[in-house]
Amino acid sequence: MVEYILTFSFLGFAAIWDSIKPKRENLTVILQIYIVIILTILAGLRFEVGFDYYGYQQLFYKTPEIINLLGSNLSELGIHGEYGYILLNSIIKSLGLNVTVVFLTVSFFTVMLTLISYRRISKYYFVAIYFYVARFYFLLNMGQIRQALAMSILMYSIKYLAERNLIKYIFVVLLAGSFHSVSYLMIPIYFISKINIKDKHFKYFILAAMVIGSTGWFGIVVNNFGSYLPESIVNYYYWNQYSYSLGLLDPVLLFRIGLLFILIKNRVTINNNTNYSKELVYLYFYGIIAFILLNESALIATRIAVVFSIFEGILVASLIDVKNKLISFLLVFGVTTGLLIINFVRLSNTLTPYVSVLFK
Secondary structure, eight states, rough: OOEEEEEEEHHHHHHHHHOOOOOOHHHHHHHHHHHHHHHHHHHTTBSSSTTTHHHHHHHHEEEHHHHHHHTTOOOOOOOOOOHHHHHHHHHHHTTTOOOOHHHHHHHHHHHHHHHHHHHHHSSSSSHHHHHHHHIIIIIIIITTTTHHHHHHHHHHHHHHHHOOOHHHHHHHHHHHHOOOGGGGGGHHHHHHSSOOOOOHHHHHHHHHHHHHHTTTTHHHHHHHHGGSSSSHHHHHHHHHGGOOOTTTTOHHHHHHHHHHHHHHHHHHHHHBBBBHHHHHHHHHHHHHHHHHTTTTTTHHHHHHHTTTTHHHHHHHTTTSSSSSHHHHHHHHHHHHHHHHHHHHHHTTTHHHHHHBBBBB
16 A cells, blocks of 8 residues: 555656746656656556456466467457457567566656647646546556557547648557557548537537437347447457446546546636547547447446546646636545545555566
């Protein structure tokens, strides 16, 4: 627990520093470096900690070395995963290294790419990082590491989406997709985002999605046309551990809807504090619609929705300058800290006790 408490305390201090913004750039750079180191080590050097730890460990053991990889039938070896991640495992294994190096490598690049993206997009990037840890770090960086890395890469596509640079946009999406195929959902978004939706119409789309999402349409499609769908979707749908509906009153969904309308109401402040704010709000909206439409499958809904909400911390941090800055910051900081505690407690059975490979 000490490791977590020290990490949370340091991130909280950085978030407070972010709101004060004293003119000491050197300390800001030091804080950035320490955050990368701390978050990388916490997730990268864990031992038997995190709910997907053993799955990734087994995948590493099954993956052949690079010289045998191209000639191998991965399905026969019981290897399931995207080729980018499998290639990374194969290279590290060929160098005579172990699975900890995989965790450490993925953790470093995920944290580094996320921090760089947040720094480029958000005015209050330390607050945004604090929120990212509260919402996603335990689930992604210490669990679903393939998706964590894919999402950190995918954030770079936002710039090219705003600039309408299709070639670079597709390249980034394909790169992210080589680590987790859910990233490919961003390809049609490039074309869908051309549709201009007025702020006052967002609520109508959400209401329509709720009506459709409550009909059970997704289950009907899977049950009757499962043979035509990707195998992973069918497997996720029938996975007993997650074969339940989130419902339309799911707390996470209600939080996202509430945040969306707060963002819409404070467009000017959001635009001042965030680059690519229009694209981020639209993507967040798409994530809400996907979550609602697919809510009868908890795993699929959350996996897909996170693609469009990985930058949620940036949007939350952009609210700091709404009206009274001190009150706004205290609200953002309080909500973030509350989410941090809730999500940590919710996953504590897989996160505690924390054991490092250095002291196992």
